Amino acid sequence: MDFTKLFSTLSLTGEDIPPRSTTRPTRKPKFVKFLSGDNGEGMPETFFEDPRTFKPKPGPHGQIQTWGIFPYNEDNIWDYGPPIFLRQASGGTPWPENQFMNVLKDRKREQLSKLDLADLDKKDVVIKIHLKFLQDANGDPRIWRRVRLSAGMKIGVFQDKVLSPILNWVRNLHCYTFTDLRDGAVFGPDDANATDIMHINQVGYVYLPDDKYMLAHLFSKVGDTFAHLYDYGDKWHHEIEIEKIFPVEESYGRVQILDGKGMCPGENMRGSYQYQNFLKAYDTDSYTEQVKKKREILDCPNYKGFGKPPSLFDIDAFDVDQANERLSAALSSPNSVRAGMKAFTMPINPSAHDSRTGKLKKGQSIQREWDHESHGYWQETTSSTKDKRSQSACAACGKPGGQDLKTCSGCRAILYCSAEHQKVHWKDVHKKQCSRKYLKK
Ligand SMILES: [Zn+2]
Ligand SMILES: [Zn+2]
Known part of the structure; x- marks a missing residue:
C-alpha cells in the first residue's frame, strides 16, 4: 500500500488537527516498525521515540493526560484519525502507534502488579466529582457531587453503578x-462497543481494563485527583478529587451521597466546551429563552423520566432523593454488559442481528425498548446472572465484593455483603424485582 499517495489525497486541515509535517520525516523511529510503503507521514512525533524509556509529558497544570504522549491541550484534542485509520485498515503487523502504546500499557501493568496498596483498598474515601469547565459566578464548579465509598471498588463498577447514576448520565450508553x-x-x-469507540485515538489509543483495577489504583493520598472522560465523541471532562481517607477500622464500604450541586448536562449536548457556552448564554437569557434551553436539556435521554414541565427544572439544583433512587436501582442490578452498550436503532429490519454485538454469553439477552417519539428503539445487552464476585458490590450498600458476598437464594443474580443487608433490601427493594418472588410470601 502506498501511504504517501493515500495521505496526499486526504484533506488533513481543520481546526482539530495540529500542524504536521507533510514532507518525508528525516529521522527513523527508535522502536516502532512501519509497514512497507509507510514513511511515517502524519505520525505524531512521540511515536518516533522509544516507548521502553519514554517519559510522559505533563500538561500545563502538571497533570499528565492520555499516557503523556502528546503535549496535551484539552481545548484542542488532536485528531490523527485519517492516517491512523489507514494504518489500521492495512492489516498485518500491529500499526505503529499501537506497537508504541502497547509497550506503555505493558510497563504500567507491570508497575501495578508490584504496587503495594498498603490497605488503601480497604479504606473508605470521600471524593468530589465535578464537571470541568462549568463554573458558577464565583468560578467554583457548577455541577458536582460529593460521595463516600470504598477505594476498593473496581473502576468499572464505580463508573456503572455510582458515578453515572449519581450524576444522571445514562448507564452503558457511551465509552x-x-x-x-x-x-x-x-x-x-x-469490549466497549458504543459508536464513539471510533474516536479512541483521541483519548489515548489503548487502556488497561477497568474491571481489573480499583479506585485505589488511581491515587494514593488526600488531594490527589484523577480524570474521567465520558463519551469519546462529545467529551465530557470530569475531575475527581480525594478529600478524605478513613482508617480501615472506620471504613464500612457503604456508598453514600453526601452533597452535590447542579443538574447533569443533557446527554446529547455535545460536550463540556459546548455546554460551557450554553450555560453562559443561559445565565443572561430571558425567561422564555431559559425555558427553551431547559426543554432542550429535558429532551435528552438522561432526562426521559423527569415528568414535569421545563419551568420546574432548576439547572443549579441537586435532588439528592432522585440521585439516591438511581444509585439504589443501579446497585441492585447486574453490571452493565459493555459488549452490548445501549444504542438507538431505526427499525429497517428490527429482527436483524446487531452487528456490534458478538455472541451472547450465558444469561445475556438483548433488550429492546421502542421509543414512540423517535420512531426507533433502544437496544442493549443485559445480563441476568450474578456479577463476578471480583467485580461486584453489595446490592444494598455498595460495599465492594469479595468471596464472602452472599447470593440471593431466589434469583441467584444479586449479591449481598451480609444477611442483614439482604433482609433489609428484600423488604425495601428486591421483593418486587426478584425473579423467584413466588418462593417467598
Ligand atoms: Zn451491604
Ligand atoms: Zn433475588
Whole structure:
C-alpha cells in the first residue's frame, strides 16, 4: 500500500488537527516498525521515540493526560484519525502507534502488579466529582457531587453503578476513560462497543481494563485527583478529587451521597466546551429563552423520566432523593454488559442481528425498548446472572465484593455483603424485582 499517495489525497486541515509535517520525516523511529510503503507521514512525533524509556509529558497544570504522549491541550484534542485509520485498515503487523502504546500499557501493568496498596483498598474515601469547565459566578464548579465509598471498588463498577447514576448520565450508553493524572495511565471498559469507540485515538489509543483495577489504583493520598472522560465523541471532562481517607477500622464500604450541586448536562449536548457556552448564554437569557434551553436539556435521554414541565427544572439544583433512587436501582442490578452498550436503532429490519454485538454469553439477552417519539428503539445487552464476585458490590450498600458476598437464594443474580443487608433490601427493594418472588410470601 502506498501511504504517501493515500495521505496526499486526504484533506488533513481543520481546526482539530495540529500542524504536521507533510514532507518525508528525516529521522527513523527508535522502536516502532512501519509497514512497507509507510514513511511515517502524519505520525505524531512521540511515536518516533522509544516507548521502553519514554517519559510522559505533563500538561500545563502538571497533570499528565492520555499516557503523556502528546503535549496535551484539552481545548484542542488532536485528531490523527485519517492516517491512523489507514494504518489500521492495512492489516498485518500491529500499526505503529499501537506497537508504541502497547509497550506503555505493558510497563504500567507491570508497575501495578508490584504496587503495594498498603490497605488503601480497604479504606473508605470521600471524593468530589465535578464537571470541568462549568463554573458558577464565583468560578467554583457548577455541577458536582460529593460521595463516600470504598477505594476498593473496581473502576468499572464505580463508573456503572455510582458515578453515572449519581450524576444522571445514562448507564452503558457511551465509552469512557479514567486517567491516573500522576503518570497519564488510562483505564477503560474492555469490549466497549458504543459508536464513539471510533474516536479512541483521541483519548489515548489503548487502556488497561477497568474491571481489573480499583479506585485505589488511581491515587494514593488526600488531594490527589484523577480524570474521567465520558463519551469519546462529545467529551465530557470530569475531575475527581480525594478529600478524605478513613482508617480501615472506620471504613464500612457503604456508598453514600453526601452533597452535590447542579443538574447533569443533557446527554446529547455535545460536550463540556459546548455546554460551557450554553450555560453562559443561559445565565443572561430571558425567561422564555431559559425555558427553551431547559426543554432542550429535558429532551435528552438522561432526562426521559423527569415528568414535569421545563419551568420546574432548576439547572443549579441537586435532588439528592432522585440521585439516591438511581444509585439504589443501579446497585441492585447486574453490571452493565459493555459488549452490548445501549444504542438507538431505526427499525429497517428490527429482527436483524446487531452487528456490534458478538455472541451472547450465558444469561445475556438483548433488550429492546421502542421509543414512540423517535420512531426507533433502544437496544442493549443485559445480563441476568450474578456479577463476578471480583467485580461486584453489595446490592444494598455498595460495599465492594469479595468471596464472602452472599447470593440471593431466589434469583441467584444479586449479591449481598451480609444477611442483614439482604433482609433489609428484600423488604425495601428486591421483593418486587426478584425473579423467584413466588418462593417467598
Ligand atoms: Zn451491604
Ligand atoms: Zn433475588
